[in-house]
Amino acid sequence: MKDLLSWxxxxxxxxxxxxxxVSHKNSATYTIDGRHKKQSELKDESGKYNIxxxxxxxFLAQDKVKSFAEQGPQKLLYNTQKAGPKNLLEKHQKx
Numbered sequence: 001m002k003d004l005l006s007w008x009x010x011x012x013x014x015x016x017x018x019x020x021x022v023s024h025k026n027s028a029t030y031t032i033d034g035r036h037k038k039q040s041e042l043k044d045e046s047g048k049y050n051i052x053x054x055x056x057x058x059f060l061a062q063d064k065v066k067s068f069a070e071q072g073p074q075k076l077l078y079n080t081q082k083a084g085p086k087n088l089l090e091k092h093q094k095x
Contacts, residue, residue, distance in 0.1 A: 050085065
């Protein structure tokens with residue numbers, strides 16, 4: 001379960017919501033604030049706030065946060081860019 005806080009640029013305020021993704025052997029169930037959603041609905045809703053639910057770097061468990069922060073400068077930059085907008089790493093590589 002992921003509690004998220006995001007900034008709603010359209011309304012100029014913070015928005016809090018909870019996303020729960022439960023993976024099974026060959027399927028997954030998705031809920032937002034306790035309401036069941038299809039995967040496409042989850043991506044649409046989270047995309048409004050630039051949250052990449054299919055990017056594992058977006059959600060770090062607390063034990064992983066420490067190891068992420070302890071990376072060397074180059075690896076930290078690379079992994080931070082991977083966690084950012086989808087085209088950020090590509091733009092940097094073109095530079």
